[in-house]
Amino acid sequence: MAAAGTALPVTALPVPLSGRFKGSFAYFTIKDRLPQILTRTIDTLHRHKNEFFEEHGEKGVEAEKRAISFLSKLRNELQTDKPVTPLEDELPDAMLWNQYLDYQRNLSNGNGGPSWFQSPWLYVECYMYRRIHAALAQNPPIDNFDVFKEGKAQNFFESQGAIIALCTYFQELLKNIKDLDEKQLQEEFFKLLQVSLWGNKCDLSFSAGEESSQKSSLLQCLEDMVPFILVNDMEKLWSLLQNAKNRKTDKCKVRVDIILDNAGFELVSDFVLADFLLSSKLADEVHFRGKSIPWYVSDTTKNDFNWTIKQLQAANHMWMSRCGINWEGNLKKGVWVYHDHMFWTLPHDFSSMAEVAPDLYADLQKSNLLLFKGDLNYRKLTGDRKWEHTVPFHQALNKFHPAPLCSLRTLKSDTQVGLKPGQAEQIQASEPEWMISGKYGVVQFDPAL
Ligand SMILES: O=P(O)(O)OC[C@H]1O[C@](O)(CO)[C@@H](O)[C@@H]1O
Ligand SMILES: [Mn+2]
Numbered sequence: 001m002a003a004a005g006t007a008l009p010v011t012a013l014p015v016p017l018s019g020r021f022k023g024s025f026a027y028f029t030i031k032d033r034l035p036q037i038l039t040r041t042i043d044t045l046h047r048h049k050n051e052f053f054e055e056h057g058e059k060g061v062e063a064e065k066r067a068i069s070f071l072s073k074l075r076n077e078l079q080t081d082k083p084v085t086p087l088e089d090e091l092p093d094a095m096l097w098n099q100y101l102d103y104q105r106n107l108s109n110g111n112g113g114p115s116w117f118q119s120p121w122l123y124v125e126c127y128m129y130r131r132i133h134a135a136l137a138q139n140p141p142i143d144n145f146d147v148f149k150e151g152k153a154q155n156f157f158e159s160q161g162a163i164i165a166l167c168t169y170f171q172e173l174l175k176n177i178k179d180l181d182e183k184q185l186q187e188e189f190f191k192l193l194q195v196s197l198w199g200n201k202c203d204l205s206f207s208a209g210e211e212s213s214q215k216s217s218l219l220q221c222l223e224d225m226v227p228f229i230l231v232n233d234m235e236k237l238w239s240l241l242q243n244a245k246n247r248k249t250d251k252c253k254v255r256v257d258i259i260l261d262n263a264g265f266e267l268v269s270d271f272v273l274a275d276f277l278l279s280s281k282l283a284d285e286v287h288f289r290g291k292s293i294p295w296y297v298s299d300t301t302k303n304d305f306n307w308t309i310k311q312l313q314a315a316n317h318m319w320m321s322r323c324g325i326n327w328e329g330n331l332k333k334g335v336w337v338y339h340d341h342m343f344w345t346l347p348h349d350f351s352s353m354a355e356v357a358p359d360l361y362a363d364l365q366k367s368n369l370l371l372f373k374g375d376l377n378y379r380k381l382t383g384d385r386k387w388e389h390t391v392p393f394h395q396a397l398n399k400f401h402p403a404p405l406c407s408l409r410t411l412k413s414d415t416q417v418g419l420k421p422g423q424a425e426q427i428q429a430s431e432p433e434w435m436i437s438g439k440y441g442v443v444q445f446d447p448a449l
Contacts, residue, residue, distance in 0.1 A: 013398065014385040016120035017415060025414045025436050026121035030078070034128055037297065038075040041132055042068050044147045056141040063139040070135040074128070077116070084114040084127060089134045093342050096356070097130060100347050122384040126347040133293045146294045152304055155264030156311065163268050164317055165217035166195065170272050171319040177279055185280055189241075190234050192273045193443060194222050197229070197408045199269035200261060200374050201438045218269075225441075230427075231393075231418050233406065233445035237369070240404055240447075241282045244368045253284035257367040257403075259344075260290050261374030263304035268312070270373065271327055278335060285335050287367065292340040296376055305338055339363075349383045351398040364402040372405060375412040378442075381405075382417055389424035391417045394446050401448040410441040418444055 019030040045064050052060030077085075086101055087094045104114040104123060116124050137143050156163075173188060180188070195218050226232075244254045256277055258270055270288075277283040290300045309331070312324030330336035343357035354361045364370060372381060382396040394401075396417040414435040416424070427434045434440055 014387055017384050017386060018121050019117035030116055035075055035079055038071055041147050042071050052142055059141055063142045067135045067139045074131050081115050081117045084119060089138050091137055093346060096346055122379055123347045129295050148294045148297050152263040152298055159265035162217055162265055164320055165219060166272055167319040167323045169219055171322055174279055186238050189238060191222060192276050193234055196269040196273045197441050197443060198225060199266035200410045228440050229443060230440050231442040231444045233443050236445045237406055240369060245282060255285045255287060255367050256283045256369045257287045257289060259370060259372045259377055260288055260300045261377060262298040263300040263308060264298060267300050267308055287337045287339060290338060290340050291345050292342055293345050295345050302338060302340055349380045350400040351383060361402050367403045370403050370405040372407045375409055378407050378409040379413055379415060381407060382415055384415060387415060387417045389416055389419040390421055393418040393444050397446060404448045406443060406445040408443055410438045411435050412438050
């Protein structure tokens with residue numbers, strides 16, 4: 001609190017979303033959805049007991065029991081709002097997590113230290129996924145088991161129809177892409193951007209791990225969904241890419257980075273967009289950024305990335321497998337590059353990237369455009385705070401401006417900036433759940449000036 005008579009500094013940030021606001025989406029997530037995710041994680045381990053035994057004998061079963069008891073303890077700590085405890089494992093990021101806990105302790109000065117319901121939602125939610133990782137990583141021989149793998153694979157298989165429709169559409173488009181004029185190319189770019197945007201509806205942490213696949217072909221419904229794009233900066237993206245292309249020399253390549261979100265249909269939609277950028281010569285290189293540990297149930301790891309391309313290649317459908325073969329080729333040629341970095345699975349929001357992960361920040365600065373997929377990336381871009389809806393996106397980014405960037409996100413948590421005056425109120429009046437239903441989306445751009 002500012003002392004009486006002292007004006008708040010212009011840069012004062014709103015408070016973070018938190019479970020301490022009873023009745024908020026953060027509160028319900030911590031109270032209901034996170035324990036459900038932990039219960040499902042425990043069930044998954046139970047179900048794999050025989051497999052662990054067959055692979056590793058008694059040692060596998062013992063490791064499974066230890067992991068389950070670690071996770072049950074975690075669920076109990078969460079449900080009884082216990083203090084957040086330091087990580088006790090020796091994984092490479094443990095020190096950074098423990099420093100972050102100290103930082104949160106200092107922030108709460110005297111108000112009873114960080115705990116599940118009292119601390120920022122973003123922090124405790126990330127902390128839960130890090131502890132799930134520790135439950136496995138600390139327990140060889142099952143230390144490489146991804147408890148979320150099954151769900152991610154299921155999402156992929158259940159979206160087959162939509163994947164086939166998208167790959168077929170795209171391969172047809174490639175046949176005559178050379179003959180398209182600028183207007184037609186722009187139309188196709190907008191279409192594939194929107195498929196990638198709406199592909200973000202299908203994440204598994206949102207549905208607490210229940211199936212959430214893409215059943216129908218999105219391509220048919222794009223037009224009907226335009227009114228649900230609350231901020232639509234697609235034109236700005238197009239101009240940026242056109243300018244980059246026109247200014248391009250042999251030495252300076254146009255590079256787009258996609259900060260990935262979910263595996264399954266969403267990842268395929270990102271691949272299609274990435275392929276379009278290269279095939280239309282809007283970009284020369286696409287760099288993908290994935291998670292280095294299993295994260296928020298459905299997020300893409302390196303394994304998921306490679307697995308998806310292999311599945312597509314091996315598919316019993318000509319256009320699906322053609323896509324898979326081309327994409328593997330892109331990786332081999334080095335025009336597609338996959339990277340992971342520990343920072344993406346730390347609790348920090350992106351405004352601290354320059355300080356916490358200067359190498360990553362410097363690398364992102366080399367890009368012409370950063371595409372941030374999904375809700376969690378949006379929360380980290382804007383600090384997961386109680387912003388007024390009309391605050392400019394640039395301001396909410398709080399000095400995170402490595403390069404021009406754009407968020408492609410369906411709204412699944414209650415924070416949204418950059419709206420026009422009255423816009424939020426108007427939707428709120430007819431649809432109180434607009435910020436958490438996944439029905440609305442944004443293509444929100446910041447030029448980084
Ligand atoms: O996969 P996405 O789009 O980042 O969505 C994950 C989001 O869904 C939620 O599970 C919804 O609360 C959030 O925890 C998170 O912000
Ligand atoms: Mn996700």
